Amino acid sequence: MDADLVVVGSGFFGLTIAERVARELGRKVVVIDRRDHVGGNAYSEDDPETGIEVHRYGAHLFHTSNETVWEYVNRFTTFTGYQHRVYTNHAGVVYPLPINLGTINQFFSAAYSPDEARAVIAEQAGEFDTASAANLEEKAISLIGRPLYEAFIRDYTAKQWQTDPTQLPAEIITRLPVRYTYDNRYFNDTHEGLPTQGYTRWLENMADHPNIEVRLGVDFFDADQPVSKASTVGQVPVVYTGAVDRYFDYAEGELSWRTLDFEREVLPTGDFQGTSVMNYPDSQYPYTRIHEFRHFHPERTSYPDDKTVIMREFSRFAERTDEPYYPVNTDADRERLLAYRTLTEGEQDVFFGGRLGTYQYLDMHMAIGSALSMFRNQVGPLLGA
Numbered sequence: 531m532d533a534d535l536v537v538v539g540s541g542f543f544g545l546t547i548a549e550r551v552a553r554e555l556g557r558k559v560v561v562i563d564r565r566d567h568v569g570g571n572a573y574s575e576d577d578p579e580t581g582i583e584v585h586r587y588g589a590h591l592f593h594t595s596n597e598t599v600w601e602y603v604n605r606f607t608t609f610t611g612y613q614h615r616v617y618t619n620h621a622g623v624v625y626p627l628p629i630n631l632g633t634i635n636q637f638f639s640a641a642y643s644p645d646e647a648r649a650v651i652a653e654q655a656g657e658f659d660t661a662s663a664a665n666l667e668e669k670a671i672s673l674i675g676r677p678l679y680e681a682f683i684r685d686y687t688a689k690q691w692q693t694d695p696t697q698l699p700a701e702i703i704t705r706l707p708v709r710y711t712y713d714n715r716y717f718n719d720t721h722e723g724l725p726t727q728g729y730t731r732w733l734e735n736m737a738d739h740p741n742i743e744v745r746l747g748v749d750f751f752d753a754d755q756p757v758s759k760a761s762t763v764g765q766v767p768v769v770y771t772g773a774v775d776r777y778f779d780y781a782e783g784e785l786s787w788r789t790l791d792f793e794r795e796v797l798p799t800g801d802f803q804g805t806s807v808m809n810y811p812d813s814q815y816p817y818t819r820i821h822e823f824r825h826f827h828p829e830r831t832s833y834p835d836d837k838t839v840i841m842r843e844f845s846r847f848a849e850r851t852d853e854p855y856y857p858v859n860t861d862a863d864r865e866r867l868l869a870y871r872t873l874t875e876g877e878q879d880v881f882f883g884g885r886l887g888t889y890q891y892l893d894m895h896m897a898i899g900s901a902l903s904m905f906r907n908q909v910g911p912l913l914g915a
């Protein structure tokens with residue numbers, strides 16, 4: 531095969547490695563992906579009926595405080611000034627998130643100062659001791675008190691995990707941020723925005739180099755394909771960003787994931803909910819949130835003013851054939867992961883990266899940052915940097 535490196539997976543991790551090797555080292559890279567498009571989970575597409583950009587695998591908001599990553603991503607796209615804000619519809623009333631002074635005062639019909647609000651929440655949180663909390667419910671109450679927990683966390687968590695929070699381990703949450711100001715910006719990173727011309731243009735720009743060949747619809751484990759595990763490992767260096775347990779044919783057992791189902795709908799209105807993401811924490815709604823994509827790009831004048839695209843999000847445990855989205859990370863998963871890490875060390879010139887290859891939730895800037903490190907410390911030196 532005419533390649534110095536094979537990259538499995540065209541998500542941000544794989545494309546960052548491919549771009550660096552192609553541009554910086556002038557070496558040839560073949561990128562394969564089993565999907566029919568580049569970009570991994572950050573992929574977006576224009577809805578055919580409305581032209582509104584839809585994030586097919588769930589809403590993706592770019593944010594980072596890492597200057598190296600920020601400088602790098604700006605080579606491929608400019609960013610809008612979008613700032614993410616989330617609201618939640620509880621018992622028919624809409625509140626701002628993350629829980630902040632606005633949420634607290636609206637919820638308790640009060641006008642607490644920051645100190646007064648702190649005192650109220652501390653008193654309510656005194657019901658349980660954080661250190662000895664026996665389950666997720668007790669831990670959450672020990673952090674924010676029962677009233678806020680029952681309104682905004684309990685049923686939402688139960689929907690996310692399909693499990694009553696009293697049956698979930700306390701460790702799932704380490705903290706529940708409460709802000710004692712009216713600041714409801716979702717992220718507090720130095721840089722935030724959305725790619726001006728969309729995610730797919732950004733991702734395609736990364737792959738746009740004469741030394742990069744992208745082959746779509748190719749599964750690494752399909753030995754009938756010219757580029758597969760059988761034909762590459764041991765022959766050419768491989769960066770593998772697929773699932774680590776799949777690579778080893780689940781020899782140490784399956785790692786567990788949560789998946790999401792998305793229900794997309796075009797509605798005959800110019801604005802359905804007035805904002806991009808509305809959470810539905812109450813149990814009467816089977817979904818956890820509704821995305822309305824036009825609000826990610828208020829600057830776009832081409833969007834119709836009589837139609838909108840919404841996507842309801844449902845959460846559940848993943849089967850092997852589902853898209854893996856969030857690692858469940860049980861004790862058994864952690865043990866299996868350690869066993870897989872040992873196996874990866876035995877694979878000569880195969881580098882495991884990205885969210886699936888390391889069984890880790892990674893934000894986009896983290897996936898890119900970690901790929902830049904792998905290029906600098908491992909893949910680059912191997913290829914003669």
Ligand code: FDA
Nearest residue numbers: 539541542543564570571588590591750772884885893894
């Ligand atoms: P990614 O999953 O994108 O790419 C892996 C690629 O490998 C896929 O294209 C897959 O098809 C391919 N592949 C797997 N197995 C293969 C095989 N056997 N053969 C060939 N190809 C194979 N981040 C953020 O910063 N802001 C946000 O708002 C969000 N929002 C968000 C929402 C949801 C619902 C999720 C699940 C995740 C986010 N993220 C996020 C995280 C973001 O999606 C993540 O950082 C990137 O997808 C990581 O890129 P990777 O390249 O690691 O994986």
